[in-house]
Amino acid sequence: MVSQDMTMPAATTPRILTWLLALFAGVALAIGGMQAARAQGAGSPEALIQQVTGEVLTAIKADPSVQSGNPQRLLQLVDQKILPYVDFEKTTRLAAGRYWRQATPEQQKALVKEFRTTLVRTYSGAVSSVKQQTAVELRPSHYPADATDVVVKTAIKQPAGDPIPVDYRMEKAGQGWKIYDVNVLGVWLIENYRNQFSQQIGQNGVDGLIKSLAERNAAFK
Template sequence: MRFPVISLLQRLALVGLLGLGAVHVARAAPDGQGAPDKFVQDVADETLNALKAGGGVKPGDVARVNQVVTQHILPYVDFEKTTRLSAGRYWRQATPEQQKALAEAFRGTLVRTYAGALTRVDNQTATKTLPFRGDPKADDLVVRTVISQSNGQNTGVDYRLEKTASGWKIYDLNVENIWLIQNYRNQFAQEINQNGIDGLIKALNQRNK
């Protein structure tokens, strides 16, 4: 089973969520109850500041990379919702045990992707949050950004957020008009049709090894 969108996620992790924090200054923890665009910016700044602390990540230091991902990204991402929407109608057909196993397997896939990109962050990467369009009081909205890199390329990255009881959570990402959930939904459906939900879980876990 192949998941070609992984390369898209690696690029996203490099120029998107992780690339937002180009200025290394002390900041307060991201405020999930505040403005959504500031929340996205603060999550990225916190991640990159942690990555740069102590001289940055040394090649092969997988343990530290995973620690940064676990501490500074996972708390702000709703992996279960991302998995549920990616599975589509098949999520309702899965047993509670299968739903839990699928969410955990997909979480591992996304974490591995972000971790793999952390060591390739460009110090010159910067972002500009575009003017917010929509109701800032909405519970589900999109924050748009443009990422610039040292090679002169600009990349549009959008973040879909939902307001939960604990604050804003990121659950979908769009790089150059390609939404993460939409891509995975097609791939999940193909694998489930061929090998069932357990087959999809197995395929994801194999990639996470």
């Protein structure tokens, strides 16, 4: 019997929603001066953040069903606009930690599928927040020119209150970059889920974690 509840504590929910907003939706980037020149550089990680956030925001604003949190449309949006730029497998592998190596290829595939759907399910509660954001500014990110694993720093501007710092961890895969982790207010998404996954797998094994995620995803449909 699966006993570990994968639902986020109430106090954690705002941060999780912001994580998902940053990872899957974002807002139009406001970039100036030297930052703009760097972001427009072909193949730069900053350019990817600009492209993905702009495309997804446009899609959300143009589709009322997405704005209302329709799960099928959200999954379609992720498949069309997000999946090519986010390494869900690496995100899941790092969240599972040492247990990933213990899982069979079939379990790994199922875990990636269910975890991706879990993130989309949680994200549906944050879609309405998109209209309330104003812009995202790129902050100085320092890394070697030949780096293949970088952190791109941004800040989400809000209508009221201080900007929310959001960092993207990205890895160069082939000729392009992919996002695999997001940090909001000093906490990485993968780190948060790793603690939950470890507890679930410790109690019920990898299949127990997959079952738990699948049951909650099924209830979301």
